[in-house]
Amino acid sequence: MSAGRQDVHNSNVPALCQSCEARHNGMCGVLNADELLAFAKHTRVVRHGAGEELLSEGASITAYSNVMRGVVKLIKTLADGRRQIVGLQFAPDFVGRLYADESAVTAEAASDVELCRISKRALERMVASNPMLEGRLLKQALRDVDEAREWMVALGRKTASEKLASFLGQIGRYLDPMVAQDDRTLAFELPLTRAEIADFLGLTIGTVSRELSRLKRDGIIEIRSRRKIEIIDRQRLQQRSG
Amino acid sequence: MSAGRQDVHNSNVPALCQSCEARHNGMCGVLNADELLAFAKHTRVVRHGAGEELLSEGASITAYSNVMRGVVKLIKTLADGRRQIVGLQFAPDFVGRLYADESAVTAEAASDVELCRISKRALERMVASNPMLEGRLLKQALRDVDEAREWMVALGRKTASEKLASFLGQIGRYLDPMVAQDDRTLAFELPLTRAEIADFLGLTIGTVSRELSRLKRDGIIEIRSRRKIEIIDRQRLQQRSG
DNA sequence: CGGGCTTTTGAGGTGGCTCAAACAGAGTGG
DNA sequence: CCACTCTGTTTGAGCCACCTCAAAAGCCCG
Numbered sequence A, B: 001m002s003a004g005r006q007d008v009h010n011s012n013v014p015a016l017c018q019s020c021e022a023r024h025n026g027m028c029g030v031l032n033a034d035e036l037l038a039f040a041k042h043t044r045v046v047r048h049g050a051g052e053e054l055l056s057e058g059a060s061i062t063a064y065s066n067v068m069r070g071v072v073k074l075i076k077t078l079a080d081g082r083r084q085i086v087g088l089q090f091a092p093d094f095v096g097r098l099y100a101d102e103s104a105v106t107a108e109a110a111s112d113v114e115l116c117r118i119s120k121r122a123l124e125r126m127v128a129s130n131p132m133l134e135g136r137l138l139k140q141a142l143r144d145v146d147e148a149r150e151w152m153v154a155l156g157r158k159t160a161s162e163k164l165a166s167f168l169g170q171i172g173r174y175l176d177p178m179v180a181q182d183d184r185t186l187a188f189e190l191p192l193t194r195a196e197i198a199d200f201l202g203l204t205i206g207t208v209s210r211e212l213s214r215l216k217r218d219g220i221i222e223i224r225s226r227r228k229i230e231i232i233d234r235q236r237l238q239q240r241s242g
Numbered sequence C: 001c002g003g004g005c006t007t008t009t010g011a012g013g014t015g016g017c018t019c020a021a022a023c024a025g026a027g028t029g030g
Numbered sequence D: 001c002c003a004c005t006c007t008g009t010t011t012g013a014g015c016c017a018c019c020t021c022a023a024a025a026g027c028c029c030g
Helices: A033-040 A122-127 A130-158 A160-175 A194-202 A206-217 A234-239 B031-042 B122-127 B131-157 B160-175 B194-201 B205-217 B234-240
Strands: A042-049 A051-054 A063-069 A071-077 A084-091 A106-109 A115-120 A184-190 A221-223 A228-231 B043-048 B053-055 B063-069 B073-077 B085-090 B106-109 B115-119 B186-189 B222-224 B226-230
Touching: A033 B043, A033 B226, A051 B222, A063 A122, A071 A115, A071 A194, A071 B131, A084 A130, A084 A194, A084 B131, A115 A122, A122 A130, A130 A160, A130 A194, A130 B073, A130 B085, A130 B131, A160 A194, A160 A234, A194 A206, A194 A221, A206 A221, B063 B122, B073 B115, B085 B131, B085 B194, B115 B122, B122 B131, B131 B160, B131 B194, B160 B186, B160 B194, B160 B205, B160 B226, B160 B234, B194 B205, B205 B222
Parallel strands: none
Antiparallel strands: A042 A115, A051 A106, A063 A115, A071 A084, A071 A106, A184 A228, A221 A228, B043 B115, B053 B106, B063 B115, B073 B085, B073 B106, B186 B226, B222 B226
């Protein structure tokens, strides 16, 4: 509380923020040590297990979050239960629809997650007084638009096998951005079950499984275990993604 | 530059802005008369005929626009020519991807349009110095996200007939927001050809036409001419949109 | 080592596609 | 005012990608 003894030095940064990805690439990156300190007064780290619902479609929004670890899926559901995943948020993404009173999506932890939570009121006050912060949120929103539109193409115009190839490519690219261009194999853990992949790609679980098997049969990927995939031939994966 | 003679009065507003929708509901709404005047120094009204390309996927962006009249469609194209319309922008929407050097979409006039054009450089400078403007663009981006996600559900999970019903419902709602709830019929002009509707809904032209015929046969709509549709039974249209 | 998951695989059905022909409107020129 | 064309739309017949339903096979944890 009393910040009297602290000098203007980087060590003023709250311990949790030190290693938080949001400080580097996320919205907190625009805050200096003092602002970060003020910000941290309103935040709380919360943990949720895989499958827990963080936010319910139609429910009122009381807080926003930044993803610190894990994956959050954004889901929309039709009256008869059909589901579509409309977004995946990885660290250090921002979760929540700024200014909306009620959520247009259900947010659910796809894996165990750690979130940095801040009340709706507090964040909106900070945004109003800090244009830099607003700018970061604008950039996040623009990225979200880009991504949603990218998937609209997949959903509307790609075949099942192209959808799977695009999905694996995107996950691979996201999880290992460093080695985007060379041709080594690339192994990673799928953040989603087959059923969730189906809900993301507008397919059924059967088709997802079949197409994965096909990619494996064709020597493009290896399926090491349910969740562990290895991309053997990126080039051909790319070719198949439409 | 010398604003000496101008008193703080509404009549200082540039003539073109007086009636422009962007001043009321669009991004210019946050500008006062002086700011608007400064803004207008960098803008130019441009007209384009239906079908003209305003912006090309992958091309560098040099200017942004506000739609003053007409409809702009945002298109993404796959290597083999398959197309997906990923957004429709009506007055007073903002067109262009802020901060991006190259466009991720092709923008095309769906009808004859009037745009208020401003150079990328000029707008970005104004945004940097005017947080209110940035806030408006953030809100626009958030609306774009909401809309894209709404259509992801349709593309991924709705049947052809549900897609058509959703589309007609949205257009109707947009073009006549005043009478959203009562049960009068609602006539309007489609801003898109059958082929464009197909590219929006991830269908083929044949299916679009068939489903429209079915809605007509079932007494839910009337097709007055190619472009003129009348919604006879909004309630049942709503029921069919999933 | 059995019971409850998720995933894979198979067999058959179907919604929306492809291909193709007929039709309708809006110009255009005779 | 009527062909004549051009483009956009409707409609039909047949097919295929993906769905549905169902069973078998892994995998994980007691």
